Each structure stands twice: as C-alpha cells, then as structure tokens.
Amino acid sequence: MSTAPDTTEQDVRETQPTAAEGSYAKTDRTVPTRSKERAHYDRALVHSILDETYLCHMGFVRDGAPVVLPTLYARVGERLYVHGSTGSRPLRMAGQADPGLPVCLTVTHVDGLVLARSAFHHSINYRSAVVHGLAHQVTDPDEKRMALDALVDAVVQGRSADSRPANGKELAATAVLRIDLSEVSAKIRTGGPNDEPEDMGLPHWSGVVPVSRTYGTPIPSDDLDEAIELPAYLHGL
Structure with missing residues (x-):
C-alpha cells in the first residue's frame, strides 16, 4: 500500500497534524496499568523522544509467536518510516497483510541510574515512546526516496545531501515500512530515589548517576582522500 504518486516530505508534513494541535488520544493500549502519572500524550513531547534517536524495537506476531526486531527509523510529520531488507519477514508480511501488519514499536532513552538505599527501590530515569499501528510497505518511488533520505539524516x-543517492538496484534491494502516528504514548521517570522512611538512616549511598550518549572523534577510512575535510555536520556531533 502506498501514498498518492509524487509524495514529498512537504506533502507528508502538510497533510498531518502538527504538534501545536494538542495531544494523541488515549486508548486502552496506550494507558499503562502501572504508574499512570508517568504517561504523556502531548505531540511535541512524543516527537522529541522519537527524534532524539534512530534505533527502535518493532514487535509483531508471526505464526502465533511474538517477534521483536531492532531496526532504524525516522519520523516525518505524523509518520514513522522503518528501514528493512526486501527479504525480511516483517516487510514480506506487511506487503501481504490487509489492511496492514499490526506492529508495536518502542523507543527508550536511559537518562540516569537511580540508586536507592534498598535494592527494591532501585530504578532508572527514562523517556520512552510506544507506537501501536499498522505497518505498510512503501512502494511509491518518490515516497521511498524521501523516506530513505530521512532515515540517513536521522x-x-x-x-543524505553529502552522499551518493541509492541507484535503482539498491532501491530494489531496500524496503521501507510506513506507520502512521495515531495510537501513541510516552512514559517518563525523573527525580531521585523513593526510599522508605525507615531506610533513611542506613549507611548506603543514595542518588542518581546521570547517563548520556556521546560521540567519539570521527575516524577517516584508510582510503579517504586527504584533501577531503571533516564535514561541518560531523563537527556538530
């Protein structure tokens, strides 16, 4: 299933709601059974969690059993594009399923290790997003190229502007899934340990160890022309 011909990134953004339009609707699947106060549905917040990284885990059911795969993704407006191979199971299943392959996609950021005085109250500070929806294989060539550029830039x-675009053979060997953002929620924990009052006097360190993602210095390939300088966008990392 594909969108209308000649789909561009601008088309996708203009036909979808914007973050300013409020929040995602709550559903039975997006309201957690525990710690409901940590759940959030604000579009801007959900988008910020999705946009900060590029690795997700996508779950689906195959032959009656759950399968969860790590893969790359990118958000364009109110859609997620997921990268895959034309021979992968979810891509084949999405192309065969009508009205689409039911999936659950998750993204998680670990922001801190929460160390309490008791082992029971140890936790982590995190930001996560969960997306439920139907995955469709992208077949329109223009939408597919746009999605692949978005995946590289994610x-x-x-x-994407500083590399050779995929040729016809490479496009044929690459598959992309599209998932509309409609049934979505975020969940966030912040703050320190929740120690019991009777444990406050115990001689154990208590607090938060911050966790962050960092990038090392780029290492040029052995065969890189010495005249080619490090691009500005890599300096920005």
Missing part, C-alpha cells in the same frame, strides 16, 4: 543530520 542517524547523522545532513548526511
């Missing part, structure tokens, strides 16, 4: 912003 990993390193600006890289």
Whole structure:
C-alpha cells in the first residue's frame, strides 16, 4: 500500500497534524496499568523522544509467536518510516497483510541510574515512546526516496545531501515500512530515589548517576582522500 504518486516530505508534513494541535488520544493500549502519572500524550513531547534517536524495537506476531526486531527509523510529520531488507519477514508480511501488519514499536532513552538505599527501590530515569499501528510497505518511488533520505539524516543530520543517492538496484534491494502516528504514548521517570522512611538512616549511598550518549572523534577510512575535510555536520556531533 502506498501514498498518492509524487509524495514529498512537504506533502507528508502538510497533510498531518502538527504538534501545536494538542495531544494523541488515549486508548486502552496506550494507558499503562502501572504508574499512570508517568504517561504523556502531548505531540511535541512524543516527537522529541522519537527524534532524539534512530534505533527502535518493532514487535509483531508471526505464526502465533511474538517477534521483536531492532531496526532504524525516522519520523516525518505524523509518520514513522522503518528501514528493512526486501527479504525480511516483517516487510514480506506487511506487503501481504490487509489492511496492514499490526506492529508495536518502542523507543527508550536511559537518562540516569537511580540508586536507592534498598535494592527494591532501585530504578532508572527514562523517556520512552510506544507506537501501536499498522505497518505498510512503501512502494511509491518518490515516497521511498524521501523516506530513505530521512532515515540517513536521522542517524547523522545532513548526511543524505553529502552522499551518493541509492541507484535503482539498491532501491530494489531496500524496503521501507510506513506507520502512521495515531495510537501513541510516552512514559517518563525523573527525580531521585523513593526510599522508605525507615531506610533513611542506613549507611548506603543514595542518588542518581546521570547517563548520556556521546560521540567519539570521527575516524577517516584508510582510503579517504586527504584533501577531503571533516564535514561541518560531523563537527556538530
């Protein structure tokens, strides 16, 4: 299933709601059974969690059993595009399923290790997003090229314009899934440990160890022309 012909990134953004239009609707699947106060549905917040990284885990059911796969993704407006191979199971299943392959996609950021005085109250500070929806294989060539550029830029912003585009053979060997953002929620924990009053006097360190993602210095390939300088977008990392 594909969108209308000649789909562009601008078309996708203009036909979808914007973050300013409020929140995602709550559903039975997006309201957690525990710690409901940590759940959020604000579009801007959900988008910020999705946009900060590029690796997700996508779950689906195959032959009656659950399967969860790590893969790359990118958000364009109110859609997620997921990268895959034309021979992969979810891509084949999405192409065969009508009205689409039911999936659950998750993204998680670990922001801190929460160390309490008791082992029971140890936790982590995190931001996560869960997306439920139907995955469709992208078949329109223009939408597919746009999605692949978005996937490259999700990993390193600006890289798609600084690399050779995929040729026909490479496009045929690459598959993309599209998932509309409609049934979505975020869940966030912040703050310190929740120690019991009777444990406050115990001689154990208590607090938060911050966790962050960092990038090392880029290492040029052995055969890189010495005249080619490090691009500005890599300096920005």
